[in-house]
Amino acid sequence: MIVLKLYLKPLExxxxxxxxxxxxxxxxxxxGFINSLYxxxxxxxxxxxxxxxxxxxxxxxxxxxxxQTIYWFYLYNxxxxxxKLRHRLTDKLLEHGGHIGYIIRPxxxxxxxxKHALGELVKEAYQKGINEILLTCNEDNMASRKVIEANHGFxxxxxxxxxxxxxxRNSSL
Numbered sequence: 227m228i229v230l231k232l233y234l235k236p237l238e239x240x241x242x243x244x245x246x247x248x249x250x251x252x253x254x255x256x257x258g259f260i261n262s263l264y265x266x267x268x269x270x271x272x273x274x275x276x277x278x279x280x281x282x283x284x285x286x287x288x289x290x291x292x293x294q295t296i297y298w299f300y301l302y303n304x305x306x307x308x309x310k311l312r313h314r315l316t317d318k319l320l321e322h323g324g325h326i327g328y329i330i331r332p333x334x335x336x337x338x339x340x341k342h343a344l345g346e347l348v349k350e351a352y353q354k355g356i357n358e359i360l361l362t363c364n365e366d367n368m369a370s371r372k373v374i375e376a377n378h379g380f381x382x383x384x385x386x387x388x389x390x391x392x393x394x395r396n397s398s399l
Contacts, residue, residue, distance in 0.1 A: 244305055358395070
């Protein structure tokens with residue numbers, strides 16, 4: 227059995243150049259994931275890092291925003307993707323967005339990393355006291371659906387092209 231050395235690291239106000247490069251590789255996002263850190267300007271990216279630290283602490287939140295922590299996915303000390311963990315939900319996030327969003331950089335997709343990364347994000351959610359975790363994805367995004375289901379996600383609704391999955395603490399490892 228191969229053991230992956232995949233781990234999470236929370237976003238910090240200053241990050242190394244390989245993080246910026248990964249964000250560039252990911253681009254603006256796809257399949258419903260919005261890469262809110264994307265910017266073709268390094269200085270704007272740095273400002274976004276600082277702003278996301280504030281958001282994770284619940285500081286200066288505008289209407290509709292909730293505290294959210296961003297975690298980098300590292301494999302053998304190389305960033306391969308990232309995830310967003312929202313600490314609570316709004317009515318809007320209950321319909322689309324959920325507690326967790328994640329993305330793997332294009333060169334690292336289809337290698338099973340998403341499954342492990344989501345599993346680690348679920349553990350982080352449990353540590354924050356979130357025992358029922360909502361994930362949403364586009365109905366036609368079979369890769370994400372398989373990743374969520376592999377992490378004990380239970381499909382509860384399909385509506386207007388969006389799937390709602392719940393992962394409950396007692397149903398996971």
